Structures are given as structure tokens and as C-alpha cells.
Amino acid sequence: MSTTSADVRVSRTRAALVTAVEEVLEQGSWAELTIGALCTRARISRPTFYQHFPSMADLLGATIRHRLDQTRAEMCVPADGPEVLAAALVRLHAERGQYACLSAEPTAYVQVQAAFEDWLVGRVQEAFPHADPVAASYAAGGIARVMGRWLATDSDRPTPEELARSLWLLNRAVLELTD
Template sequence: MTSDTRADLRVERSRTQLAEALRALMRTRDPRDISISALCAEAGVSRPTFYQHFSSLDEVAAAGIEERFVRLHAEQRASGESPCDGPEASYRLLVGFLGELGAERASWQRTIGSGTAFSASRDAVESWLVDRLAERTPAAGPAVLRYAAAGFLGVVRAWLLQDDGPDRPSADDLAASLVALSARVLGPTDL
């Protein structure tokens, strides 16, 4: 193993530790009460290590969401249960992600509700989603992509904040609605 490979593994490990520690802290604390020092203590890394990888807690939150998508996609590929690319794979990925968000709903409600601490992470996730949508629908203009990403995240946010009951859709039903809406806004896509 070369030193570059070891360095890459250390970087990945530190970033993952920080993202997982943030998820753990969000389960028990109000996001406004999470400091970089508390995150570093939870992750077992130093503040300099934190700043080697991130400049803010919002960046950690956005990286954690992106890592979840990457992990879910890898699990999909490994399972071989459905196609690894294309609309069905994207749909299964979306259902898996919504299922995970729903399972941690209380944490996400504290994070994405009104007046929460992680508004910049929402912006970062929206920008990340715009980039993914642009890859899948290169003909869509920047305004359409931003509109689709913001609307997509707004629907997910409303779903997470919605009380349990017969009107609250399942992750499967929400994913189907989001795919249909995205197709109307963006045209045919692999979302």
C-alpha cells in the first residue's frame, strides 16, 4: 500500500468519523448546541484534523448526506436485486434514502425545522442536488435545475415535519411522487 493510499484512507476515515459523530450528536442535542469541539470529542479527532477536512459544521452535515447516497448506491450494487444504473436504480436509491431519513425523523426535524442551525447545510445539499440533476439532464437550464432541487428538498422537508397519520405518505409513495414531479419539471431523467 502506497503512502498516498494510506493518506486517502485516513482522510476518508476522518471524514466518516466526523459525519457519523454529527449524526450521533443530532440524535440527542439541539443542533444549535453542537460545537466543533463537541463534534471532535464525539468523533475522537482533534480540531486541527477537523479543519483539515471541513470549515464548518454545515459542511460536515452536507458531506454526511452525500456519503449516505454513496453508501446506499454501493449497497444497491452489491445486492444485485435491481439494476445498478438508470431510473429504477435511482428510484430505489431515493426510497432507501427517504427510509433512512424517516427512521431518524426526530433528529432531522430538529435539524431542518424553522430557525435551525444548519441552514447552510441545506444550501450545500441543494447545490449538490443541482449538480447531480445537471449530470442527468444536461439540457435543463440553471434556473430549472435550482427550482427542481429546491422543490425536491422542500417536499422532503415537509414530509419529515408532517405528523404521523393516514395522510403522511410512505417513503415509497413519496419517492414515486417526487420522480413524477421531477419528470414534469425536468423532462425525462434518471432521477
């Protein structure tokens, strides 16, 4: 088998598993958020699952990255402004009920949080390519922390656009110091 066909199969299997997780989250059928149930939905075997993801938490992290990348790809704005952050906030807020099941699974929650921070580091590094990597990680961690608290609050909070602008301005000041 050629490397290209193997790569296609790997991509197809990973995509099928991410899609299966997204379906379960959208339906709110959290009892089906198990490796066995997801394998059935994705029409793969359990050993195949483990060839692609070491754990459920890793699959959930991949799903979050996919959703955030999808949000960014759907946008018609520059990738280096607060608009990307605002779009991510809007999407996460709209889908926050779908992630309620993660609070019961600390390992999955940590993996999802790490995936989100990794995604943010990438966006920060794109916007500030000369910034120190430690500063980019620091900024992304701060953004993730504030966004997590914002998502957990139901009242008396800024709009996604207002929060994104504030976070962008704060982090721009930090990152331009290291530029």
C-alpha cells in the same frame, strides 16, 4: 509523505468525524454536537477538525451526503428511478428525530438542506444526463421543498413510495422538456 498516504489520512479523519456525528445523532445526545466533543470522539485535535471542515455546519452537510450515498449504495435497484427517491424518503423519515437539534441552529439547517439538494441534483443529472443544469437544479429544489414539508407532516400524507413516484413523474416531465 506521499500523496496517497496523505489522501488516506484525510479520508480516515473525515470518516471519523462523520461517524462521530452519526453516533451523537443516533444517541440523541445533542449536547455533544459540538466541535470539541466530536473531536474527542473522533480522537483528533481541534486544529485538525478545521483542516477538514470550516465549520460544524459543513461537517453536518458532509454527514447528510454520506448517509444519502450510503442509502443509495445499499439499494438493489436502478439509480435512475423513483426507488432511489423513495429509499431516501424512508431513511430521512426514520431518522427525522435525529435532526430535531438542527432547527435550533439555522446555519447548520441551511447547510444540511444544501447538502440534500446537492445530492438530489446529482441523482437528477444521472437520471437525465442531457437535461439543462438549471432545470436539474430547479427539479432538485422542488423535490427538497416538497420532501421537507412531507417530513414535517405527521398525518394524512402519501407513503414514501407514492410521494417519490409523484415527484418523479412531475420532474421527469420538466426535465424531458429540456432534454
